[in-house]
Amino acid sequence: MRGFLPPMILLLLVFVVIMIIPLVLAELFDTFKWLLIVYFCITVFLFVKRILGGGIITYIVSGILIYIFVIRLFYLFVPLYMLYLVVSLGLSGIIVFGMPGRGMGRKAGAAR
Amino acid sequence: MTILASLNPLDWLLKPATDILDTVNLLILGFKIVVLLFIVQFVRGRFGGGPIVTILILVLGYVMLFSNLAPIFTTAMFIYLFIIFGFSMLVMDLVIAKPWAGGGGEEEGGHMTGKQYAEALEKRKSIGGRMR
Numbered sequence: 188m189r190g191f192l193p194p195m196i197l198l199l200l201v202f203v204v205i206m207i208i209p210l211v212l213a214e215l216f217d218t219f220k221w222l223l224i225v226y227f228c229i230t231v232f233l234f235v236k237r238i239l240g241g242g243i244i245t246y247i248v249s250g251i252l253i254y255i256f257v258i259r260l261f262y263l264f265v266p267l268y269m270l271y272l273v274v275s276l277g278l279s280g281i282i283v284f285g286m287p288g289r290g291m292g293r294k295a296g297a298a299r
Numbered sequence: 300m301t302i303l304a305s306l307n308p309l310d311w312l313l314k315p316a317t318d319i320l321d322t323v324n325l326l327i328l329g330f331k332i333v334v335l336l337f338i339v340q341f342v343r344g345r346f347g348g349g350p351i352v353t354i355l356i357l358v359l360g361y362v363m364l365f366s367n368l369a370p371i372f373t374t375a376m377f378i379y380l381f382i383i384f385g386f387s388m389l390v391m392d393l394v395i396a397k398p399w400a401g402g403g404g405e406e407e408g409g410h411m412t413g414k415q416y417a418e419a420l421e422k423r424k425s426i427g428g429r430m431r
Contacts, residue, residue: 255329
C-alpha cells in the first residue's frame, strides 16, 4: 500500500468514506433516511432536554434545532455527526494507528 | 416570465451563491443557538436557578453572541467545542504521533524476532556493514 497513496491522503479518504456512507445509504434507501431523521430528532431533543429540562421552551428550541440541522442541513449534519461519533468513541485512534506504514500497523515481516 | 428569468445568465451565477450564503447563515444561526444552550448549562450549573440567573444568561448571551465582542467569543467557543468533542486528539494523533512516519520500525529492531535479527546481522556482515 505504501507508495500507492501517501498515508495522510489514505487516512483522509478513510474518514471521508466513513462520513459519506450514511448519506449514500440514505440516498439509496428511503427507509434508512427516515430512520436517520428520527434518530437525529431524538438526539437533538435529548440534548436540549438535558440542558433546559422539561417544558415548553425545550420543545420550541428542539423544534428550531431539528428544523435547522435535521431538515434543512441534513446533508451537512449527518457527515459531521458520523465524524463526531468516530472521534468521540475512540475509533479514530484505531483508524490512525492501524494504517499501513512504518508504525504500529506494519507487520513484522513486511519490510523484507 | 419565469422562463425568461431562468434564461438570465446572472441568475445562474447568483443562485448557487445565494444558496450557499443561505446555508451558511442557517448554520451560524444553529451554532448560536447551541452556544446559547451551552451558556445556559454553564450558568445554571454554577448558580442554580432563579430570575437573577435568567438575567445573567440573557446578558451573557447578548455579549457572547450579538455584541461587538461576538467574533472573539464565538471563535473561542468553536475552539472549546472542538476540544471537548475530541477532535483535538485526532489532530494531535495526526500531527505529533505520525503513526506512519516511524517509531518501532524494523530498522531499529523494535519488532524483530531473534531469527530475523540473526538473518539481518548475517546479511549486513556479508555486505560489510555494521549492525547497530
